[in-house]
Amino acid sequence: MNLTIWYYLYFVVIIMSTSMSNWISMWTMLELSSWLMIIISMKNNFMYDLTFKMYLLFSLSSMVLMLFWFTFSMKQEWLLYVIAFKLGIPPLHWWMSWVMKHMSWYTMWWFTTFHKTIPMLISLLVMNNLLPFWWCWLSIIWSSLSFWMSSSMFTIIFYSSCIHTSWLWMTLNDFFSFLFYFCIYSMTMFMVFSLMEYLMYWSMSLELTTVMIILLGIPPSAIFFAKFITLSTYFSHMMMSVWLLLFINITTIFPYTRMIWNAFINNMYSPFSYQQQMKQ
Numbered sequence: 131m132n133l134t135i136w137y138y139l140y141f142v143v144i145i146m147s148t149s150m151s152n153w154i155s156m157w158t159m160l161e162l163s164s165w166l167m168i169i170i171s172m173k174n175n176f177m178y179d180l181t182f183k184m185y186l187l188f189s190l191s192s193m194v195l196m197l198f199w200f201t202f203s204m205k206q207e208w209l210l211y212v213i214a215f216k217l218g219i220p221p222l223h224w225w226m227s228w229v230m231k232h233m234s235w236y237t238m239w240w241f242t243t244f245h246k247t248i249p250m251l252i253s254l255l256v257m258n259n260l261l262p263f264w265w266c267w268l269s270i271i272w273s274s275l276s277f278w279m280s281s282s283m284f285t286i287i288f289y290s291s292c293i294h295t296s297w298l299w300m301t302l303n304d305f306f307s308f309l310f311y312f313c314i315y316s317m318t319m320f321m322v323f324s325l326m327e328y329l330m331y332w333s334m335s336l337e338l339t340t341v342m343i344i345l346l347g348i349p350p351s352a353i354f355f356a357k358f359i360t361l362s363t364y365f366s367h368m369m370m371s372v373w374l375l376l377f378i379n380i381t382t383i384f385p386y387t388r389m390i391w392n393a394f395i396n397n398m399y400s401p402f403s404y405q406q407q408m409k410q
Contacts, residue, residue, distance in 0.1 A: 133170065140166040140244065147248050156255060157196065160216075160248050164188040167245050170237055171229075180232045187225055191215055206257050213257075214265055216249040217299065219292050220272035227288050239323040242291040243316045246298070254302045263364065266296035267371055274378050277385045286385050287322065290345060293382065294353075301360045311356035318344045318353070346386050 140163060147159040168188070172181045191212055198208035211222070218226030230238050253262055270293050277289035294315050301308040322345070344351045357379065361372050 136166055136170050137240070140170070140240075144244060144247050147251055151255065153199070153256065156248070156252050157192070160252065161192060163245065163248050164192070167241065170240065171233060180229065184229060187229075188216075206261055209253070209256060210261050210265060213249045213253050214269075217246050217295055219265070219269040219295050219299075220276070221268070223292055227285075230288060231284070235323040235326045239319050242295070243312070243319055246295055247312070250299055250302055250308075253299070254305075262299050262302065263368070263371075266300045267375065269293075269296040270375060270378055274382050278381070280385070286388075290386075291319070294345075297357060297360060300364075301356070303363055304359070307356065307359045307363075311353070311360070314344075314352045314356060346383055348383070 143159055143162045143166065147156060147163075150156050150159065168181055168184050171184060172178070195209065195212045198212060215222040215225075230241065233241060273289040273292040273296070277286045280286060280289070298308060298311055298315065301311050344353060346353075348354055361375065364372055
């Protein structure tokens with residue numbers, strides 16, 4: 131079957147999940163999305179050991195999710211760990227970077243955007259909004275510190291994905307804010323990964339600079355306004371935490387700027403050698 135058909139099927143599963151309010155139905159959609167993600171990854175690179183490990187990770191996390199739901203009394207607290215693991219955000223992100231390194235750029239884009247929607251919708255269905263906020267707060271700080279210390283473009287993009295996933299998770303208390311942020315972020319990451327896909331024939335250009343500025347989340351980027359709307363919902367009762375998030379957001383300007391500069395410098399070298407450095 132053509133790979134595009136699997137993407138369409140995956141999108142249909144996501145659309146169906148948005149109209150469900152039953153826990154078992156949402157869990158079924160989650161399993162379908164995991165199965166489709168494994169098929170898409172397998173068709174892209176034919177690495178069957180990667181496929182098996184993805185299957186093992188997704189299956190075990192889903193089993194633990196069901197176990198916590200039916201066994202433990204503190205369901206929300208335990209479910210928070212499982213959903214954070216499925217989203218691949220710190221400190222439970224160790225598996226995601228390894229999986230992403232073996233994916234094509236377009237599959238990586240899908241994996242870092244659409245694949246994360248159903249776990250977020252499940253958290254909206256079964257959790258108090260304050261629980262994801264504190265996990266996202268920790269994840270944003272962790273990711274910001276981690277990619278400050280990295281010069282690899284892949285690592286910077288990976289931790290950038292973790293940061294934006296955390297912001298997306300925080301916007302779920304307002305679905306329209308979530309939808310706005312998700313659309314802007316997905317389109318931006320599609321442009322980034324499209325550039326990476328054709329990097330052998332690409333040189334430093336205005337397009338890369340533009341998408342990096344959008345990812346920075348500073349005015350006039352639409353992501354800035356999405357973050358501002360998100361923070362405004364928490365500002366009245368979590369002022370200190372919100373100010374800290376604003377400060378962390380400012381400090382992340384440096385890694386993005388360094389990535390643009392490195393791309394400019396590496397443009398002087400062979401594009402083939404630069405392509406090999408991308409996923410180190």
